[in-house]
Amino acid sequence: MESENAVASSTPSVDVCKGINGLNKVVLRESRGNSAEVYLYGGHVTSWKNERGEELLFVSSKAIFNPPKAIRGGIPICFPQFSNHGSLEQHGFARNRFWSIDTDPPPFPTNFSSKVFVDLILKSCEEDMKIWPHSYEFRLRVALEPGGDLMLTSRIRNTNPNGKPFTFTFAYHTYLSVSDIGEVRVEGLETLDYLDNLQKKERFTEQGDAITFESEVDRVYLSTPTKIAVLDHERKRTFVIRKDGLPDTVVWNPWDKKAKAMADFGDEEYKHMLCVEAAAVENSITLKPGEEWKGTLELSAVPSC
Numbered sequence: 001m002e003s004e005n006a007v008a009s010s011t012p013s014v015d016v017c018k019g020i021n022g023l024n025k026v027v028l029r030e031s032r033g034n035s036a037e038v039y040l041y042g043g044h045v046t047s048w049k050n051e052r053g054e055e056l057l058f059v060s061s062k063a064i065f066n067p068p069k070a071i072r073g074g075i076p077i078c079f080p081q082f083s084n085h086g087s088l089e090q091h092g093f094a095r096n097r098f099w100s101i102d103t104d105p106p107p108f109p110t111n112f113s114s115k116v117f118v119d120l121i122l123k124s125c126e127e128d129m130k131i132w133p134h135s136y137e138f139r140l141r142v143a144l145e146p147g148g149d150l151m152l153t154s155r156i157r158n159t160n161p162n163g164k165p166f167t168f169t170f171a172y173h174t175y176l177s178v179s180d181i182g183e184v185r186v187e188g189l190e191t192l193d194y195l196d197n198l199q200k201k202e203r204f205t206e207q208g209d210a211i212t213f214e215s216e217v218d219r220v221y222l223s224t225p226t227k228i229a230v231l232d233h234e235r236k237r238t239f240v241i242r243k244d245g246l247p248d249t250v251v252w253n254p255w256d257k258k259a260k261a262m263a264d265f266g267d268e269e270y271k272h273m274l275c276v277e278a279a280a281v282e283n284s285i286t287l288k289p290g291e292e293w294k295g296t297l298e299l300s301a302v303p304s305c
């Protein structure tokens with residue numbers, strides 16, 4: 001059992017061990033006590049803690065760590081399809097496949113500052129070719145920065161031998177842990193257009209100030225800035241979301257009725273989570289053979305008043 005109160009200072013480490021139901025997970029620890037956990041099942045980040053050992057991501061107490069169900073919470077990877085924007089299963093298949101540790105990833109830019117990271121890889125297989133007939137390599141780097149920021153980098157390459165391009169949509173389906181959804185506001189999306197999933201994906205324009213929550217929300221904000229803030233007044237914490245290569249931002253809270261309808265989600269848990277998802281949804285991404293796409297997400301949690 002891990003201590004909830006992080007040690008003041010320890011050696012940075014990357015360890016592979018067994019998680020829930022014996023599933024393999026990678027634990028990243030920074031010297032000041034920040035940590036993160038990634039399950040190979042789904043290439044799924046399930047924990048990100050600050051130096052005081054406080055969990056910053058939401059994972060449902062009812063999450064099922066058992067294939068083929070995707071883990072409810074953390075950061076599921078939606079690929080090659082976001083939601084039901086296509087003919088594949090909801091959110092594509094990457095979130096319920098077993099990823100591998102990539103021991104020899106292609107080089108990263110030299111300005112990459114983190115020393116605590118893990119590289120994962122998911123490749124096409126014969127079985128998946130039946131539902132999505134393309135050859136690809138999806139490399140995911142999960143890194144803890146020295147200051148505790150969590151950085152995810154996805155690199156997706158078309159390795160089709162038949163000269164065919166492929167097209168996909170994508171999201172880092174990030175579940176943030178919040179004190180009380182009624183006390184939270186999102187800044188950075190005001191005045192933007194969005195597709196409302198609760199109204200047949202119709203397009204609206206956001207009015208007024210920051211976004212606040214008093215009922216179910218399921219929207220894809222379009223052409224969003226690279227920086228978005230989620231302010232949690234009660235907890236005096238602000239999440240800063242920085243993204244690159246991902247123009248859209250999905251905002252989702254199921255609220256009470258939908259919460260009750262989900263078997264792997266507690267009835268009251270909607271009060272303590274908010275999904276703000278860096279995504280590429282409106283305009284899908286097309287890669288020709290040999291081409292690579294890159295999408296990054298950087299999460300910081302800073303004290304605020």
Ligand SMILES: O=P(O)(O)OC[C@H]1O[C@H](O)[C@H](O)[C@@H](O)[C@@H]1O
Nearest residue numbers: 083090091197218219250252275
């Ligand atoms: O239940 P899941 O398949 O994990 O999807 C959970 C949610 O993901 C996204 O945020 C979509 O916009 C929602 O429409 C969906 O309900």
